[in-house]
Amino acid sequence: MKKKYTLLALILLIISCETVNKNEFAIVIHGGAGTILKENMSNELETAYKNKMKEALDAGYYILKTSGTSIDAVEAAIKILEDSELFNAGRGSVLSNNEEVEMDASIMTGHNLNAGAISGIKHIKNPISLARKVMEESEHVFLSGKGAEDFAVSKGFETIENNSFITERRLNSVRNAKKRDSIQDNKFGTVGCVALDKFGNITSGTSTGGMTNKKWNRIGDVPIIGAGTYANNNTCGISSTGWGEYFIRNVVAYDISSQIDYLKIDINQAAKNTLKKVKDLGGSGGVIGIDKNGNVMMDFNTKGMYRGYIKSDGEIKIEIYQ
Amino acid sequence: MKKKYTLLALILLIISCETVNKNEFAIVIHGGAGTILKENMSNELETAYKNKMKEALDAGYYILKTSGTSIDAVEAAIKILEDSELFNAGRGSVLSNNEEVEMDASIMTGHNLNAGAISGIKHIKNPISLARKVMEESEHVFLSGKGAEDFAVSKGFETIENNSFITERRLNSVRNAKKRDSIQDNKFGTVGCVALDKFGNITSGTSTGGMTNKKWNRIGDVPIIGAGTYANNNTCGISSTGWGEYFIRNVVAYDISSQIDYLKIDINQAAKNTLKKVKDLGGSGGVIGIDKNGNVMMDFNTKGMYRGYIKSDGEIKIEIYQ
Numbered sequence: 001m002k003k004k005y006t007l008l009a010l011i012l013l014i015i016s017c018e019t020v021n022k023n024e025f026a027i028v029i030h031g032g033a034g035t036i037l038k039e040n041m042s043n044e045l046e047t048a049y050k051n052k053m054k055e056a057l058d059a060g061y062y063i064l065k066t067s068g069t070s071i072d073a074v075e076a077a078i079k080i081l082e083d084s085e086l087f088n089a090g091r092g093s094v095l096s097n098n099e100e101v102e103m104d105a106s107i108m109t110g111h112n113l114n115a116g117a118i119s120g121i122k123h124i125k126n127p128i129s130l131a132r133k134v135m136e137e138s139e140h141v142f143l144s145g146k147g148a149e150d151f152a153v154s155k156g157f158e159t160i161e162n163n164s165f166i167t168e169r170r171l172n173s174v175r176n177a178k179k180r181d182s183i184q185d186n187k188f189g190t191v192g193c194v195a196l197d198k199f200g201n202i203t204s205g206t207s208t209g210g211m212t213n214k215k216w217n218r219i220g221d222v223p224i225i226g227a228g229t230y231a232n233n234n235t236c237g238i239s240s241t242g243w244g245e246y247f248i249r250n251v252v253a254y255d256i257s258s259q260i261d262y263l264k265i266d267i268n269q270a271a272k273n274t275l276k277k278v279k280d281l282g283g284s285g286g287v288i289g290i291d292k293n294g295n296v297m298m299d300f301n302t303k304g305m306y307r308g309y310i311k312s313d314g315e316i317k318i319e320i321y322q
Numbered sequence: 323m324k325k326k327y328t329l330l331a332l333i334l335l336i337i338s339c340e341t342v343n344k345n346e347f348a349i350v351i352h353g354g355a356g357t358i359l360k361e362n363m364s365n366e367l368e369t370a371y372k373n374k375m376k377e378a379l380d381a382g383y384y385i386l387k388t389s390g391t392s393i394d395a396v397e398a399a400i401k402i403l404e405d406s407e408l409f410n411a412g413r414g415s416v417l418s419n420n421e422e423v424e425m426d427a428s429i430m431t432g433h434n435l436n437a438g439a440i441s442g443i444k445h446i447k448n449p450i451s452l453a454r455k456v457m458e459e460s461e462h463v464f465l466s467g468k469g470a471e472d473f474a475v476s477k478g479f480e481t482i483e484n485n486s487f488i489t490e491r492r493l494n495s496v497r498n499a500k501k502r503d504s505i506q507d508n509k510f511g512t513v514g515c516v517a518l519d520k521f522g523n524i525t526s527g528t529s530t531g532g533m534t535n536k537k538w539n540r541i542g543d544v545p546i547i548g549a550g551t552y553a554n555n556n557t558c559g560i561s562s563t564g565w566g567e568y569f570i571r572n573v574v575a576y577d578i579s580s581q582i583d584y585l586k587i588d589i590n591q592a593a594k595n596t597l598k599k600v601k602d603l604g605g606s607g608g609v610i611g612i613d614k615n616g617n618v619m620m621d622f623n624t625k626g627m628y629r630g631y632i633k634s635d636g637e638i639k640i641e642i643y644q
Contacts, residue, residue, distance in 0.1 A: 147539025217469025226573035251548035262584035
């Protein structure tokens with residue numbers, strides 16, 4: 001008799017483990033972290049940011065809801081953020097020291113650990129789509145500069161003028177930064193997205209124009225698999241935004257995944273531990289992620305982070321400040 | 323009385339843990355992994371490889387023995403390997419599809435998690451020295467292409483003609499590969515070094531010409547902190563050599579470190595676990611490392627790996643085949 005109850009309890013436990021915190025599918029995005037303060041933001045601009053994030057989330061959510069794949073959802077959401085002037089990626093990218101746009105992006109799929117990354121792109125409208133193409137149709141993971149653009153052209157991508165990415169706002173920013181001889185403006189513009197689809201597959205993607213006034217063809221954490229982007233169906237998907245150098249040195253995205261894997265802790269605690277390491281070295285920024293059970297994480301140690309998610313149970317959140 | 327014995331046992335245990343396997347300092351190098359078979363190697367060539375590895379190890383060992391730093395030891399050893407035509411790094415680098423040398427390198431110091439990396443270098447004699455300069459004298463971790471070379475020139479580096487890196491042997495290789503339209507020759511030429519100095523500081527460095535017949539400014543694992551190179555005084559230092567794409571996707575160097583950190587397993591078991599993941603995805607290669615106690619690891623899942631170490635207790639090993 002006692003044995004039967006034990007068995008019943010065990011079955012109930014297994015069922016509850018499977019259902020608690022289990023989201024069928026989910027999507028989370030970020031649009032960069034940094035010194036983003038309510039007192040410096042007009043109501044109109046705040047609404048514009050929130051509307052654009054909603055548009056990106058909705059595009060990905062619709063794909064997931066209609067049984068599309070997480071990679072299609074991530075690409076669709078990031079393209080919307082890249083095409084917006086509001087965020088530092090695609091059109092609206094910050095400018096390098098020589099007043100050009102140089103973009104980086106990466107994508108990774110968690111079911112097969114495939115990955116694609118590009119850096120120093122100047123003439124491709126949607127860098128995230130090129131990162132996906134590198135993953136799906138080259139023998140390589142990471143292509144750069146002119147070579148990456150030659151690959152793009154060989155795959156039918158259209159090239160556009162570099163100045164079609166450039167906005168008045170970013171031109172003013174870089175000229176001010178050059179006067180101060182500074183690369184650091186405390187805003188880490190990057191866009192990113194992580195999605196879990198109905199098939200249990202996680203995809204992560206990240207895209208950026210890098211740092212204002214960057215020199216010497218600097219590569220940040222965004223195209224570095226393990227730092228800016230990581231996805232593994234057995235653990236989680238992560239996209240980072242922050243002071244790239246510190247995110248590379250701390251292997252941020254993979255450090256979160258490996259804690260889930262090896263320490264068996266949850267994604268929120270893992271992210272907290274990793275961001276503390278970044279802060280201890282002197283860096284700052286944020287991360288978003290989804291674990292294999294659909295738990296969504298958004299964490300940062302800056303004043304604000306453009307961020308939002310939609311879960312399959314309908315829960316939606318879009319926030320900017322702490 | 324019982325308490326006293328427990329205390330005594332505890333003290334003895336602590337002492338034994340501290341002394342067992344503790345090497346005051348150590349240096350380990352690799353010169354690439356792949357299908358390296360005794361039947362394809364002349365005695366003269368084998369001797370040349372072993373002598374050059376001995377020369378590199380001795381140079382680093384001398385620095386460590388005379389209370390120099392691990393970063394000086396790693397740079398000195400790698401420069402000797404880069405300057406040799408035998409290895410795929412510096413002079414003797416394999417050629418890209420357009421018959422040029424394009425070199426990548428990275429370095430990381432374990433006491434402060436500082437790192438420097440470069441990719442797509444065509445005119446700097448010793449890429450490892452440029453990676454060190456990026457770490458020590460730029461605000462960035464990773465510079466690429468022409469920008470990285472402009473940085474080098476601004477720091478007083480001399481530039482040399484690309485064809486001064488090119489050897490007859492590598493020119494034949496790339497022309498054969500182009501005929502076969504193959505990028506994969508089952509030899510992953512890379513050189514790397516990890517050293518632990520008397521001050522307990524670990525440095526790791528890696529340098530390469532990449533893959534024969536590579537296209538599109540491909541970047542492999544060598545300049546990726548966490549994949550090709552990682553160092554942390556609390557765990558270990560690692561340098562990788564292998565099919566770069568698989569090493570990036572598995573975040574190889576950091577995966578070994580994180581297992582030591584989170585699973586509390588030894589460096590040999592951690593390396594074995596990580597190389598199994600690489601193999602399961604379809605890749606191959608090898609890793610070398612030293613943990614914080616001076617335990618040296620050299621592991622690979624190919625037919626051979628040019629490798630060797632010297633420990634402070636005088637133990638020396640230089641090997642090529644399985």
